[in-house]
Amino acid sequence: MSERKCAACGSADLEFGFLPELLHGGGVGMTTWVSGPPQRSAWTGLKVTHRPRYYVEAHGCRACGFLNLYVGLPINPPASGQPT
Numbered sequence: 611m612s613e614r615k616c617a618a619c620g621s622a623d624l625e626f627g628f629l630p631e632l633l634h635g636g637g638v639g640m641t642t643w644v645s646g647p648p649q650r651s652a653w654t655g656l657k658v659t660h661r662p663r664y665y666v667e668a669h670g671c672r673a674c675g676f677l678n679l680y681v682g683l684p685i686n687p688p689a690s691g692q693p694t
């Protein structure tokens with residue numbers, strides 16, 4: 611993993627964290643990043659299926675408090691019949 615530096619002040623004193631997202635049923639997940647512009651869906655608000663999605667890594671700067679957001683690990687799409 612490459613060393614992260616704060617985009618605001620340049621400090622390398624970052625604390626790894628994440629942005630929690632409440633799930634249906636009371637669970638907690640991680641906020642995600644979807645590649646590409648948003649597309650409306652009549653049923654669910656915005657379409658996110660069949661699009662690349664990634665977890666959002668949030669690195670808080672201990673020096674200035676700036677929250678540095680990074681594209682994190684990919685979320686595996688549902689199996690579509692193709693072997694991996």
Ligand SMILES: [Zn+2]
Binds near residue numbers: 617621
């Ligand atoms: Zn900073």
